Amino acid sequence: MKNKTLLLFVVLLLVITAGCVEPKETPGPNNLGVPSKSFESPLQGKVTGDTGNAVNIIDRKIISTASLTLEVKSVEKASNEITKIAEAGQGFISGSSTDDSGGSKNAQMTIRVPQKNFYSTVEQIEALGTEKSRQISGQDVTEEWIDVGARLDNLKKQESRFHEILKNASTVKDVLEVERELERVRGEIESLTGKMNYLNQSVEMSTITVNFMEPAPIAGEGWGITEALREAAIGFIGSVNGLIVFIGYILPIVVFIALIVLLARWVKRKVLPWLKQ
Template identity: 55%
Template sequence: MNNKTVTIFIIFIFIILAGCISTQNYQMKGEKSQFSSDLRFAGLGNKGSPSMDEGSNVNGKTFERKVISTATLTIEVASAQAAINDITNITLETGGFISSSSISDIGNNRKNGHLTARVPQKSFYSTIEKIDALGTEKYRQVSGQDVTEEFIDLGARLDNLQKQETRLQEILKMATTVKDIIEVEHELERVRGEVESLTGRLNYLNQSVEMSTITVTVMEPAPITGDGWGISDALRDAVRGFIESVRGIIIFTGFIIPILIYLSIAILIALGIKRKILPKLKR
């Protein structure tokens, strides 16, 4: 009985030693394939971005429609400066801000103003009506850009990249060679760069959706003068016609004076002949 027990014990020891040796060989020879497998598991085997089908429904969430609203207005006002001030006040009251504003002198005591306002989406249409009421509307264009699909796609890609970043950090802790550490850190740096890029784009889309853009041009009316009725043009044509007539008269006079002189001489000669020669012939 004792011999059997000793034999079983020895066999068990050999099995344990064989297992340890196999494990060590696997770790030494299969290190590269282990990290390659880990990288593939982290989603880095294919560096392409996930498709829309893979991330269109993230975690079962339904995304509301994302629309970037913009408007362009042109209104005629009595005073460009006063209108710019009024539009600024209207924008601030809605919780918005002015991104740019300018006034220029276009001559004839007239000024034009240009202003770009950012207002909350919920106040977009009401703000347009308030601005329109400041003067006479000359032009209006309202448009909306649907970015829902891009927003969902970016969100899905960002979610996948963040998971890859977490997995890479875990792989980095397991790396034992310099080569593996450099490889993992390189991939980690790339993933983090893409995460920052997508995060910036998502923030931009969110801000553009939440804060709509209204571009306004205000212009003062042209002064009421004869120009609008064509009187100035008529006066210019009259002066031009008068000058042309005087010019014609001068030219005509230049031609007719020599002729009149010749005719006068001829008449004088004829009268002289009539008075002196004809009476002698009658005698």
């Protein structure tokens, strides 16, 4: 009886103790120790994503381009100023051309400047003349950049594994197969590395294309007698040229017809009387 009473007392004590212990909180998605995905706006320029237990913060990869059309007083002076602006913005001239065959001189220049100096450079160039058109665009290549980087990492891991397999290859056939796979992987690595370099350079160095021209000359006022005489002379010469060309086309036909007529007359006068006799 005493043993039963003691056992009952111990059971009650354990029940009371368990009820007094504060229950542990069930871990939810936010307290498992794994960060959740979050994306900041493009203006903030950050992308936050989870990769296992680590958080990678990546700057957005934006390729910025601008196209400007300006009317300037002097194309030569504007060209020199644009060159100075590009150099001051740690950039360079990647291409230029000029043309003055249309009556007014015009030119085109393409400059590359670091992304951080893109907008300030655009503003400085716009101040050189009267703006006729302006187009600015930004291409977000963040996802492409991440994808290329991930593929590169995987290919480099494959390359390392193939090197390990090559060390343990025991037959010529195995060696040749592994080397063939290594060559393929290296080719893909080189291709993706080139693409990654291109993306990085395009993001780091923005492109600005500037078309600028001088005002079109205004025609002088007055009777324009000299101009009228010049146009009349040009018209007369053109008419004479046209007449000569026409005669050149029609003359062979006239000669041919004349020969036929003369032949017919000769036949009529000489041949027909002879046949009648």
